[in-house]
Amino acid sequence: MSQSYDYLIIGAGILGTSLSAELAGRNKSVLILDQHGVAGGASGGNLGQISLMDRFEDWHLDLALESSEYYAELGKRHPIGYRQHGGSILLMNDTQIARAEEVKRLQNLRGLSMEILSPQEARSLEPNLKKNGLAAMAYCKQEGCLDPLALTFYMSDLAVARGATIQTGERVLSLSMSGREIGRVVSDKGTYRAKIIINCAGGWSSNVAAMVGEELPIRSHKGTAFVTQPMPPMLRTTLVGGGFLMEDTGEGAPDYRVGTAICQHENGSIIIGQATEAANVDERSLGRRGLSETAKNILSYFPVLEGADIIRAWALSTSYSADGKPVLGYSPKADNLFTVAGFKGAFTTAPAVARRAAAMLLSGETFVHEIEPDGRELCKEQCG
Ligand SMILES: Cc1cc2nc3c(=O)[nH]c(=O)nc-3n(C[C@H](O)[C@H](O)[C@H](O)COP(=O)(O)OP(=O)(O)OC[C@H]3O[C@@H](n4cnc5c(N)ncnc54)[C@H](O)[C@@H]3O)c2cc1C
Secondary structure, three states, rough: OOOOEEEEEEEEOOHHHHHHHEEEOOOOEEEEEEOOOOOOHHHOOOOEEEEEOOOOOOHHHHHHHHHHHHHHHHHHOOOOOOOOOOOEEEEOOHHHHHHHHHHHHHHHHHHOEEEEEOOHHHHHHHHOOOOOOOEEEEEEEOEEEEOOHHEEEEEEHHHOOOOOOOEEOOOEEEEEEEOOOOEEEEOOOOEEEEEEEOOOOOHHHHHHHHHHOOOEEEEEEEEEEEOOOOOOOOOEEEEEHHHHHHOOOOOOOEEEEEEEEEEOOOOOOOOEEEEEEEEEOOOOOOHHHEEEEHHHHHHHHHHHOOOOOOEEEEEEEEEEOOOOOEEEEEEEOOOOOEEEEEEOOHHHHHHHHHHHHHHHHHHHHOOOOOOOOOEOOOHHHOOO
16 A cells, blocks of 8 residues: 655755755655655755855845855754855956946845955955956855755755655656546655655656656756865855856756856865756766866866865756746646756755745745746646
8 A cells, every 4th residue: 555645755955855844844744755865966966155146036036045044043053064255256258247247236236245356356355366367256245155965964854853754765757647636656666645746856857747748947967076175275255157147057058068166165175166068867977078177177267276186076967947947836737746946056045945835835825926937837726
């Protein structure tokens, strides 16, 4: 006989674990299934940057600011490695500066302390920054970083402490329909029933949606990054390239590109990214090209890293949405399938996204004016 739950969540990344903690905290029975492990997808291989300057719309910045507050509080009680030491965007030409000025005006109106520094000011903030041709640097002191693995495991432990069950190494193979609802969830290890099935499958979320004949605008690409041994303090802020301001990461982006992203974590190790390339969602092979070009790129900014020992490198898939908008809501194809996916840089917003999703699931609250996911049904009441 199959087991039955209030909620069955597919995916134990930062979104699935955060949402399960919220739902289990309201005395709901929750089962999470993950084909790999907790943080076995993108949540286990990212830089942990908490970025605010690249959240251009109000709803997005609201989620990011709410989550930053949460991290600041949580960081006092739990070792998630959260530090609000400021973030920088390296601007290499007039187009990027013009875009940064535009974003700065909007962010300042929202109370964010974004400013544009001259190359000299940039170098006094980051003395190891030696890039030739640096045109300017955007800086926001409210940005920061955290340890993404520590956070995801904190969320999964919290969910379990509140009564949730997490089963890893178990892949959902099909969603079997009974009328307009999913009647059974079939994995490679068992069969389950749940009142609501939640798709938190990150880069795989389109595959999960396809099990009920739904097409999601979620795509994935492969990111390559690596981490050094712990080093003396070398960076004061987290840094990314100007491309982060250009909204060019969606559908129109080239199949292969090397961007700039670097941050030094609390223990001294420096995480460096990243080559991004079109690839199948399950493709995790490390390519020589992505590694060497990412290393070459970062050395052009920080030659001090020449000779640094790389202790681990990885490549894995992360999701993005074709139109830049996330998917948050019930499926048009199955009345009890709810999707939470396609949030850009989801560590920056996950706690607030989980709260919104839980409110929608538990009380039918809507966020239609904040998030407009392309005609998607936001709640059953609204559409009934
Ligand atoms: C190199 C790199 C650097 C990044 N840097 C940052 C950063 O600095 N800051 C930031 O905020 N974000 C960053 N990101 C993005 C961030 O990692 C993602 O936005 C976030 O992890 C997405 O979380 P998620 O829970 O939606 O997906 P995931 O963490 O990918 O979780 C989805 C889970 O679903 C599981 N799953 C899928 N299909 C099935 C199935 N059929 N059955 C069972 N389980 C299934 C997968 O195994 C996976 O564990 C980076 C990503 C990469 C790759």
